[in-house]
Every structure is written in structure tokens, then in C-alpha cells.
Amino acid sequence: MIYALLVLAPPVSGQASRHALTFARTVIARGHTLHRVFFLDAGTLNSAAGIVLPQDEANPVQPWSALARQHAVELVICVTSALRYGMLDAEEARRHDRQAPTIDTSFTISGLGDLVDACAQADRVVTFGG
Secondary structure, X not given: OEEEEEEOOOOOOOXXXXXXXXXXXXXXXXXXXXXXXXXXXXXXXXXXXXOOOOOOOOOOHHHHHHHHHHHOOEEEEEHHHHHHOOOOOHHHHXXXXXXXXXXXXXXXXXXXXXXXXXXXXXXXXXXXOO
């Protein structure tokens, strides 16, 4: 079965983002395919490269990045949401005259077309947050 995930929840508010990550790992562990994880609205904050949390809290970006590297999972953040939250890749940083990117390199910025494509390719789309 092919899955796609839509993450609407920020990494530091509630458990939805962590549940999405656990679900993604479980999908892969059970032999299914995870086509794409699309981050929208406050969910784009899961890509923040500069996030710093207290020492007793886990970095929320690192596990997503590891998932992408280890299993070739696409992590896509919505361009409109990304701009609203200051999440920029190198190209967007240049385009908006900012000094540096603000997202982890495991994430890419794209439009809602990638979400539509994920929905079309997947047997199941699961949403976290809201």
C-alpha cells in the first residue's frame, strides 16, 4: 500500500507531529511505501534548521531528516506556508534577499501541486494536526 502524509501541526505544540513521524516509521517498517510527507501551515515549522530547544527535549527536525535520508522519503513544505513562517531554502532566501536558508536541507519547498500529486499517487492520505 502507498501512503502519503499531510502534517499540519508544528513540532513543539502537542503530539501530532511526533505521531506523524511514528506513523511514517511504522508504514515503512511494515513494508508499505511512503510516497511523500507534505507539511502545510504551522507544520512547515518541522523543517526549521535553526530551532533550538531545551536540552531535555529532542530536536524535532533531526528524525524527519533521518527518515528522508534512510528511506528516500520526500519531505515537502508548502511554499506559501513556508514564506509566512520564514522557512526558506537557498533559492527562496536569494529571491527574497535574505542572508541564508532557514530550512533543513532534507526538506524541499514546493506548491500545492505536490500535495495533489501525493493524493493521486497514494492509496491512503493520513493527516496529522489541524
